[in-house]
Structure formats: C-alpha cells, structure tokens
Amino acid sequence: MSIDTTxxxxxxxxxxxxxxxxxLPALAQDFNAILGFIEQLGELDVDDVEPMTSVTPxxxxxxxxxxxxxxxxxxxxxxxxxAREGFFAVPKVVE
Amino acid sequence: xxxxxxxxxAEARDALRKGEVTSVELTEACxxxxxxxxxxxxxxxxxxxxxxxxxxxxxxxxxAGGAPSMCGIPVGIKDLFCTQGVASQAGSKILxxxxxxxxxxxxxxxxxxxxxxxxxxxxxxxxxxxxxxTSVYGNAVNPWRAEGSEAALTPGGSSGGSAAAVAADLCLxxxxxxxxxxxxxxxxxxxxxxxxxxxxxxxxxxxxxxASSLDQxxxxxxxxxxxxxxxxxxxxxxxxxSTSADLPVPDFxxxxxxxxxxxxxxxxxxxxxxxxxxxxxxxxxxxxxxxKAAGAELRDITLPHTKYALPTYxxxxxxxxxxxxxxxxxxxxxxxxxxxxxxxxxxMYEKTRAEGFGDEVKRRVMIGTYVLxxxxxxxxxxxxxxxxxxxxxxxxxxxxxxxxxxxTPATPSAAFELGQEHVDPVEMYLNDVFTVTVNLxxxxxxxxxxxxxxxxxxxxxxxxxxxxxxxELLNTAxxxxxxxxxxxxxxxxx
Numbered sequence: 001m002s003i004d005t006t007x008x009x010x011x012x013x014x015x016x017x018x019x020x021x022x023x024l025p026a027l028a029q030d031f032n033a034i035l036g037f038i039e040q041l042g043e044l045d046v047d048d049v050e051p052m053t054s055v056t057p058x059x060x061x062x063x064x065x066x067x068x069x070x071x072x073x074x075x076x077x078x079x080x081x082x083a084r085e086g087f088f089a090v091p092k093v094v095e
Numbered sequence: 096x097x098x099x100x101x102x103x104x105a106e107a108r109d110a111l112r113k114g115e116v117t118s119v120e121l122t123e124a125c126x127x128x129x130x131x132x133x134x135x136x137x138x139x140x141x142x143x144x145x146x147x148x149x150x151x152x153x154x155x156x157x158x159a160g161g162a163p164s165m166c167g168i169p170v171g172i173k174d175l176f177c178t179q180g181v182a183s184q185a186g187s188k189i190l191x192x193x194x195x196x197x198x199x200x201x202x203x204x205x206x207x208x209x210x211x212x213x214x215x216x217x218x219x220x221x222x223x224x225x226x227x228x229t230s231v232y233g234n235a236v237n238p239w240r241a242e243g244s245e246a247a248l249t250p251g252g253s254s255g256g257s258a259a260a261v262a263a264d265l266c267l268x269x270x271x272x273x274x275x276x277x278x279x280x281x282x283x284x285x286x287x288x289x290x291x292x293x294x295x296x297x298x299x300x301x302x303x304x305x306a307s308s309l310d311q312x313x314x315x316x317x318x319x320x321x322x323x324x325x326x327x328x329x330x331x332x333x334x335x336x337s338t339s340a341d342l343p344v345p346d347f348x349x350x351x352x353x354x355x356x357x358x359x360x361x362x363x364x365x366x367x368x369x370x371x372x373x374x375x376x377x378x379x380x381x382x383x384x385x386x387k388a389a390g391a392e393l394r395d396i397t398l399p400h401t402k403y404a405l406p407t408y409x410x411x412x413x414x415x416x417x418x419x420x421x422x423x424x425x426x427x428x429x430x431x432x433x434x435x436x437x438x439x440x441x442x443m444y445e446k447t448r449a450e451g452f453g454d455e456v457k458r459r460v461m462i463g464t465y466v467l468x469x470x471x472x473x474x475x476x477x478x479x480x481x482x483x484x485x486x487x488x489x490x491x492x493x494x495x496x497x498x499x500x501x502x503t504p505a506t507p508s509a510a511f512e513l514g515q516e517h518v519d520p521v522e523m524y525l526n527d528v529f530t531v532t533v534n535l536x537x538x539x540x541x542x543x544x545x546x547x548x549x550x551x552x553x554x555x556x557x558x559x560x561x562x563x564x565x566x567e568l569l570n571t572a573x574x575x576x577x578x579x580x581x582x583x584x585x586x587x588x589x
Contacts, residue, residue, distance in 0.1 A: 003465075015417065015464040016424070017457055018445035027461070030520055034462055037521045038406045041478050044485070051480035052487065055294040055308050055537035056562060060337055075196040081431035088426050093440045 099124035104321040118167030122150035140215035166209025189451030199301025217256025225526035227255030238263040238585040241550035251281030276530025279542035283505035283555030294537035295340035298333030306415035323347035350566035356390030361498040365401035385578035410479035417463025505542040505555035545579035
C-alpha cells in the first residue's frame with residue numbers, strides 16, 4: 001500500500017511532531033520505503049502462531065501493594081523547563 | 096611497558112593489586128589521552144573531577160585489600176546511561192540540559208565496584224543508527240583508517256563513541272547498549288570486543304529506553320577476558336527492572352579455560368547472503384576452521400526465518416520507540432520549544448518534539464505510531480510479534496538439537512566512510528542483518544576481531560550462545576581469540 005501526504009500528516013499529528021506542509025511528500029516517501037521493506041512479513045503464514053509477549057519465559061514479579069518511594073518533589077522538578085510553586089508549569093490546557 | 100591507558104583491564108587489575116601502578120596514574124593517563132583525542136569525537140561530556148575523586152578512593156580501597164576486579168579501572172559510559180549530576184542526553188537535543196537526579200543500575204554497579212568514570216561517550220541519537228551520524232554532538236570517528244587513505248570512517252553505531260574510545264585507548268573499557276546490533280557492529284568496525292548479554296541480564300533501569308523488549312547493556316573492551324571481567328560487574332538482578340532475571344551471575348573470567356573440545360558450533364546457511372564480500376566469507380570460513388582445530392565440531396544448521404528478522408525489527412523497534420519516546424514532551428525534563436503568544440499545550444508538544452528530535456528519530460517514532468494505529472495494528476505489529484516468535488523458535492530448535500554456539504559474520508562489510516548520502520533509510524538498516532536476530536530472540540551474542548581486510552581494516556565475527564550461558568559463550572570466544580591472534584592497533588593520526 002502507499003502512504004499519501006494526508007496520511008503522513010495524520011501520523012505526524014498522532015505522534016505530536018510538527019511537520020511543515022512542504023516536508024510531507026519526502027516524509028511520505030520515507031514511509032513508503034520502510035513499509036515496502038516491512039511488507040515481506042506478509043509472505044509468511046502466521047495464523048497458528050502465538051504472538052511473542054515475553055522475551056524470556058518468566059512470570060512478572062509481584063510485590064506488596066505499598067508505597068516504596070516518594071517525598072522527592074524538589075528532585076523531581078529539578079530538571080523541568082518550567083516549574084512553579086511545586087508544580088510543572090505548562091501553557092493553558094483548557095480555555 | 097605499554098602506555099598505561101593501553102593496558103587491558105586484566106593487566107591493569109593485576110598491576111594495581113601488585114602495587115606496580117595506582118588508579119590515579121591509570122586515570123591521569125586516560126584523561127591525557129582523552130584531551131588529545133577531540134578529533135575522534137568519542138567523549139562528549141568529560142568528567143575529570145569525578146574520575147580523580149573515584150581514582151583516589153579506589154587506590155585506598157585496593158590498599159585495604161579485597162577490592163573487586165573493576166576497582167580502579169578507568170571506563171567510559173555511553174551517553175544513554177543516566178549518571179547522577181552528569182549530562183545524560185542520549186545523543187539528543189531534546190535532553191539538552193538534563194542532569195539526572197539518579198544513577199542507572201549498571202553504572203551504579205560499576206561505580207560501586209570501584210570503576211572510575213572518565214566521561215560520557217558519543218552515540219547515535221536515542222541509539223537509533225548504525226554510523227553514529229544521528230548524534231546531536233556530531234559523529235564520532237573511527238580511529239582506524241584504510242591504508243593510504245585519510246578518509247574518515249564510521250566507528251559504527253549506535254555505541255560508536257564507546258567503540259572509538261576503547262579502540263583508541265582513551266579508556267580501558269566502556270559500556271554500550273545493543274537493541275539491534277549497537278554493541279556488536281561498532282565492535283566489529285573498530286577491532287574491539289563487544290558482548291550483548293541475554294535479555295534480562297543487565298538491568299535496564301536508568302538507561303534511556305529505545306525498544307524495551309530488545310534493549311540490553313553490555314561491555315565493550317579490547318579482549319574477551321576484559322569483557323568477562325566487566326560483564327560480571329555490570330550484570331545482576333535488579334528489582335527496579337521487572338524484566339531483570341533473578342539468576343546468579345557467575346565469575347565469567349574463571350570460566351575462561353579455552354577448552355572447547357567436543358562443543359558443537361552451528362554454521363547457519365541463511366547467513367550466507369547474496370553479494371556478501373568475499374573477504375567476509377573467507378573470514379567466516381577461517382573462524383570456523385579455527386574452532387574446529389581447537390576441538391569443536393562444526394555442523395551446518397538452518398535458521399529458516401532469518402530473512403524476516405530485519406523487517407520484524409523495523410516494526411517492533413519503532414513501535415516500542417514511539418511509546419517510550421512519548422515522554423519527551425517538554426514538560427518534565429530537557430528541551431522545550433519557544434512558544435508564540437496564544438500557543439497551547441498541543442503546540443508545545445508538537446514544536447518541542449519537532450525541534451528536539453533529529454530526522455531519524457522522528458521517522459522511527461512516526462513509523463511506530465503508524466504500525467500501532469487503529470486498523471494497522473494487526474497487519475503490522477501483531478504480525479511482527481508472531482514472526483518474532485518464529486525467529487526465536489528457529490534458535491530453540493537448533494539449541495535443542497545439541498548446538499552449543501553459532502558462528503556468523505558480525506557485519507556485512509568493514510567500516511564505511513562517514514558522510515555518505517543515504518537516499519533510502521532502509522540501506523542503513525542492512526548493517527544489522529547479522530546481529531538483529533539475537534535481539535529478537537533475546538540471546539547472548541559477542542563480536543570480536545579475527546582479521547583485517549585488504550585495506551587493513553578490522554573485520555569481526557559473531558558468536559551466539561544459549562540463553563544465560565554467557566560464560567560458555569565467552570569461553571568459546573576466548574578460544575577463537577587465541578586462535579585468531581588479532582593484535583593490530585590503529586595507527587595514531589588524531
């Protein structure tokens with residue numbers, strides 16, 4: 001299948017990456033090259049194969065449902081581009 | 096005596112224990128080598144103060160007795176590892192200014208073993224690349240040059256800075272990470288040894304995530320023995336990584352006997368690719384003969400789904416990357432784009448990510464977004480997970496048939512020139528053709544130099560082992576290393 005610039009723009013939007021209109025044709029072309037490469041997977045019959053969910057056969061470990069860490073507000077905010085009064089600050093979200 | 100910075104880890108450890116050298120002396124020799132090697136672009140954040148402090152502490156610990164093997168050994172840390180208070184950017188603009196408040200488990204284990212951190216090492220942005228050219232710092236350069244040429248060659252990627260630093264004697268060992276071949280391909284390009292352990296051996300905690308089901312840290316060193324020593328220090332169970340294996344880590348160095356009599360080495364026919372250079376073919380045959388001469392039995396094997404490994408990887412890795420890299424939104428750390436009056440939170444995300452990510456990272460995040468999007472999830476992502484199960488089954492079958500290790504080429508060529516135009520992104524992906532199956536199946540693999548090509552550039556072979564049997568894999572590699580007797584070093588031009 002072929003990706004057009006409308007689809008490329010939609011994917012960019014979903015990924016929250018701004019792509020200027022003039023860059024969309026090149027992006028669509030890259031997508032087509034990569035997806036063309038991936039198409040080979042269609043050659044295989046995988047109807048009876050279980051998809052891999054775990055690289056090594058192991059049960060995920062469990063632990064008590066208790067707080068093990070916390071109380072580190074200053075350290076958590078230390079790298080924020082904008083932090084005020086103990087919070088991450090962002091542009092207005094709701095009008 | 097060899098320059099101190101050119102010692103192997105094993106030699107340095109022995110000299111430290113005998114009191115013939117101090118960690119401070121070793122560290123100063125490395126810092127001096129680093130100062131003179133800016134042309135290699137390998138070290139992107141230098142940490143001489145930390146290095147000197149840790150070296151002095153290591154000397155005191157060695158004097159007191161009972162120090163572990165890595166105590167006092169100067170190492171470099173790939174920029175992908177979070178290091179407390181020290182820039183950790185994953186080679187990306189989007190993590191500009193980020194100074195972690197914590198230390199990755201692997202680098203903390205090295206630190207606690209007394210290893211001396213010299214600085215952070217260059218890499219492809221978010222470990223996405225095979226030439227180190229996607230780095231925000233600019234590319235690292237391979238210390239090797241072809242005979243009679245001054246053309247700059249790639250050290251490989253993504254752990255290109257680590258490979259260049261080890262090959263140029265800027266450090267005694269370095270950490271790398273490997274998602275599709277990012278330890279083994281650069282090792283092969285620089286005449287060094289790179290070990291990717293079994294998935295789950297090294298904790299992923301505190302390592303900037305690319306593709307979580309494929310990522311694995313490992314040592315990059317000048318010898319197999321050094322990989323055993325450094326690997327032992329890096330591996331081990333960690334409660335902070337839910338996929339970390341709760342298995343004891345043996346002393347790998349103690350398992351290096353060089354005796355591989357009776358071991359069965361598989362030679363997979365699918366790795367004989369069309370258009371493979373004759374030199375790689377010859378290297379592979381010679382490597383097999385060396386193992387046979389050391390007492391191993393060679394057996395032709397088949398791994399029928401090999402040709403589907405790269406396309407599978409280029410669904411799964413971008414899918415996981417698109418999810419992992421969603422966290423870079425300009426809110427909690429790193430770069431935030433300058434916004435215009437009236438821009439809302441969506442504009443902040445979109446501009447921050449457009450300006451903060453490089454082209455290859457954007458491409459992969461968007462491909463991942465596409466293959467996970469409604470209507471395509473089954474056709475691409477689920478299908479790739481099924482093919483991945485088949486690729487893993489190929490390996491399980493040959494191991495069940497009695498194969499102890501598999502010998503393959505490490506890369507389809509020697510190091511190539513930097514700055515080539517790549518019109519088709521898929522072309523670069525072919526670098527990982529021999530290494531990527533190992534990540535998909537979660538197996539341990541090691542790349543090591545066994546010869547030079549006609550232009551005097553190093554070429555490497557790869558050995559693939561059974562899960563959790565790094566010790567046996569390292570021992571087979573050790574036998575091959577002894578037989579190959581690779582001692583060439585790059586001539587210093589930098």
